[in-house]
Amino acid sequence: MNNSVKHYLENLAAGIETDLNNGAFERNAGHDKTSIFIGAGTCGLGAGAAKTKAAIEEYLKFNTMEADIVEVGCIGFCAVEPIMDVRLPGRNRISFGKVTFDKVNDILNTVIAGKTMTENVLGQFMSDELKPWQGVNDINQHPFFVKQKRLVLKNCGVINPVSFEEYISRGGYAGFIKAVKTLSPEDVISAIEKSGLRGRGGGGFPTGTKWRLAFKTQADQKYMICNADEGDPGAFMDRAVIEGDPHRLLEGLAIGSYAVGATVAYIYIRAEYPLAIQRLKIAIKQAEEYGLLGHNILNTGYDLKIKIKMGAGAFVCGEETALMHSIEGFRGMPSPRPPFPAESGLFGKPSVINNVETYANISEIILRGADWFSSTGTDKSKGTKVFALSGNVKNTGLVEIPMGTTVRQIIFDIAGGIAFDKKFKAVQIGGPSGGCITEENLDIEIDYQNLLSVGAMMGSGGLVVMDEETCMVDIAKFFMDFIQRESCGKCIPCREGTKRMLEILQSITSKPKSNDDKDALERFQGVMQLEKLAKVIKETSLCGLGQSAPNPVLSTLRYFRHEYEAHVFERVCPAGKCTDLRKFHIIVDKCTGCTACSKKCPTSAIIGSRKAPHFIQEDKCIGCGACYETCKFDAIEMI
Amino acid sequence: MEKAIDKILENYENCGRDSLIPLLQEIQEHEGYLSEVAIVKTGLKLKIPTSKIYGVATFYNQFRFEPIGKYHIMVCRGTACHVLGSATVLQELESILKIKAGQTSRDGLFSIEVVACIGACGLAPVININGEFFAKVTTEKLKEIVESFIAKEQTI
């Protein structure tokens, strides 16, 4: 236990004005020691951060240097991981990207010598008291960061996530202490209502309203639950927050529990996030150690225990009632609502379920006020939103933007545009429950309502960018396949309906079994069914998974009908992605008869003798493209 | 194996249904999979019918009923990974190891599992072998990775 931190917290609780820096409990008080930060979130590790760290350790040993190596979370700039920051005594922290293990030596040599280099430099963290680096930009002015407004991600990639002191030094737990010591639960709920905060898990339901409903319901036990299941494929916002700044989540969860009157809180986190789980366990222990969780917190008489429950691999458990059943030890199958969880939820008691990002916003709202929060964003959507950018963009990663930012700004300004300078085709927002935004709607301002009006939805924040080589029918099929695998199977429209829709999508993206009319007729009938089935599934499914399952299909049908028609009527995939529909043709004049392609063909579809032009038999060809890749003479074309 | 399960069960005295999933997770972490013996003992301990336990275990992706390989390879099936070619990665992996997803190689060395989303979408396509992440995996890189594990085996 760090006594100066303990003292600071006691002062805060007693309402005594305390200066954060006076406590001087941030790592390297007075900055007399070198710190080297390495981005070690799951994506950093995936990019080779472990090797980089080993190289740093080697370097220090070899040069008999002393420095602290701090593993931080994900700053969100995944495209340039591994990221290494160096903070020399008295100087600004300087950040480098793409620091693979082989670059460590050169970079560290240059930095320690006090020189700057332009290669690999991302920027420097400006500070009034420390000496800046010449010729190095403010990192916040980097095109990736300049349009962002990092509130939720404030500490991610910057602080050491397992250091309680660092969280405190940046204002941590001041919000919670303010709430339990000076505000009533009613005050807290009013503040959240006034702020206009809406659920960040995808539903966009006003958080304050949800809390008030649970607050009003009388019961001998209430539960606060954090949905950290993050099942949307393509979404990793919650993972980054928990890995990089776990206390932020705990603080928000604790404030919410206090407001609603819950004495037990659960964090339901997917088992596929082992690092995040580890960080959470450490954070909870620390908070308990300092008396911020547990029995009679800060002498207020308020008890709170936070427990962790691991998911076991079911996307549907991101649905509120299914999540609660999973905590209870049952199959994660949703229940009809009403009754709503705020009235009757976990173990039959009033429960509130919110997403990680929602909780991550809470402490600042309490500390800085509802008006401060609602000054950002649009009329109906306040605050910021964290998006996980992936797909065919130059800068994949995590970004946090104020609501109202346009999609174009995110993709082209922040993310640097389409990878390999290809052409933009569409961006999928909202994962398997969402829809796509096309060129014509790129200037739409991000806001819950706006997105719905174009057939998409905010979702949890997954943004997958697609270029001209993406087949939208394939994307619709991909999402429907995902939904089919993850459907719980309880209700008929979702269980059977999505399967039928998937079968129809499969039939139009694969080679017909025969060329006869019956097959074709069934295919056309199937396509006409798509929209009709979609309507019934949307209207009658038991839970949100089924109700939003047809969205990707409906959205792609709306904006890319011509692609569907090409698949159905012309039996061709315009993007060239659906291999079954690809046709290849050998240009007789260019073919040298080298037989390389026929050797590669998995179905022996290519015939021809040595030195004579070869020929592809269409009925044996499965469109895999192996011959196309192999031919050194450009003699094979895709038609 | 039974002794290990008994030891784990000792910590679950007088526990209710809400301990079922954590208990199964703990058993699988130790044993690698859920055996019939494990399920029967769990049922007796928590006083839950085995059909219900089996029903819960088969609902969730995480639980398996057969042992996995020494090197368990998880291939991510998320959106980003899909857009960046994870289907080809899986196909290639299946052809190199000569097993399909969900199976274990006969020598017990490798098993393949397709998972929903690892959450490292910025570095798609991603695979995970026994906890070690590999990002931006291409078919060439895949061959190298698998060979490195085989080589590691041979030096043991």
Add this chain to the structure above:
Amino acid sequence: MNLTIEINGKKYQAEKGETILTVLNRNGIKVPTLCHMKNFIPSGACRMCVVELEGSAKLVSSCSFPVSDGMKINTHSPRVLDARKTIVELLLSNHPDDCLYCVRNANCELQQLSKEYHVVDRRIHGIKNKHKMDHSSLSIIRDPAKCILCGRCVRVCEEVMGVSCIEYINRGSKTLIGTSMGKGLNTSSCVNCGQCIMVCPTGALSERNQTAEIQDVLHNKDKVAVVQYAPSISVSLAEEFGMKPGQDINGILNAALRKIGFTYVFDTTFGADLTIMEESAELIDRIVKGKTMPMFTSCCPAWVKYAEEFAPDYLDNLSSCKSPQQMTGAIIKSYFAQQAKLEPKDIFSVSIMPCTAKKFEAQRDTMGREGINDVDMVLTTRELIELIKLHGIDMHNIEPELTDSPLGVRSSAGKIFGATGGVMEAALRTAYKQLTGNELTNFKINAVRGLEGHKEARIKINDMEIGVAVVSGLANAGKLIEEIRNGRNDLHFIEVMTCPGGCIAGGGQRIGITEKVIEARMNALYEIDDKETLKVSHKNPEIVELYANFLGEPLQHKSHTLLHTKYFKREVLL
């Protein structure tokens, strides 16, 4: 009724806490349901009961949605009808296309809905799931390909029986209903009660049908076909043949059985009287000699299997008496065989039961001697109905006939075995006589009558107070056993019936009966008891003769060999 809601433009009264469906049912507005079961918490799985709710973009399930003042719903708008029809079509797209060959042809809820919603095209095509049938059990056949996953069977097995041998397995479109580890039903904890069949809307669950086998036997000149039928059978056939539910057609039944081809027609109710003689003697023996208490009845084979699996520590408490079916069977192949000068091996003994578990009981190792089964085959009421129709018998136009001797006379005490509480009442009547030497002044013991799942009474006999309990529905039996395990010791005799309400609502009965029908059957049995003069088993002249000429005394060596049995702990996946 303090709320007003509007349904299809008209106003109706409702009470806070009710669901929309309750109000609809009360007012005769019929909305289809598939997963809904009365008195069970709504699961909201099938979505067939959806209605339009003003202010809601989605349709809501009326089975679970609570009423609120001023709500406006539409139950049969084109949007709702189209949604329901599509849901039926979706089910059909993953259902075998073989109605004409199905055991539930003409009595299937899916078929009915398909007709109601005018499904006449195969508009939705799909790849159908392939699931293997489970033929392992002696009583129940499972066909998961026909299962629509309504979940009724799972809930009945769990909540009403406390057995939970089946559950949803896997997820999504791979979901099926299965047992622990996916093994056959015969190795699971299934007690064969067949209540799952009674709630199944399709042909996914059915009894092991032996009508083809019995046809072979009836045509076999080398075998003498003998039949007995349970007390509840004669009051359980009426509505199938257009008669008033509960009407007793005993004489017609006898005639029909002979027409079908049985040579001798006996009444299991005779066996019930016999069971009372033995069991009453056993109860008195236990009380007087201070042996293991309380004593449980053992005539219900599903209960016996339950005890062997879930309460093996109470097997000594189970009466060692065989069930009436098995006792009758044993007497047929000994006493009757002697009288009729037949070789036991030439007799093919069949019983007609409202029960699927009896098929299992007849095959128990202990039920027979020297390789000869007490009962060779058990047919359910449903199979009997099939046989009657197969043989073109017009139940309205045949002369009633009598049962054969020497197993044809029965008391009304034996007849009430068919209802929950009947065994208890019959046993108490005889026990009272045996203990006091006098007959009861009032034979009606109302405290043990009625359809509640748990009834108790205290009966004064001489200077003893006998504590009795009657439970139906195995979950109630389980609860009572827990009480006894925890120290409760004021009960002497407990009747357990697996099926709620008793055998009249057994797992082998006609499918599609309502609570009213069960009540009618129960009332019919008690009316017979009211009207008849032979109200006690110990006065049954054929019973008296049987003991005098053949058995000697109850519990003595011959009775013991023929009429008593053993139980053993079963190792199954609980």
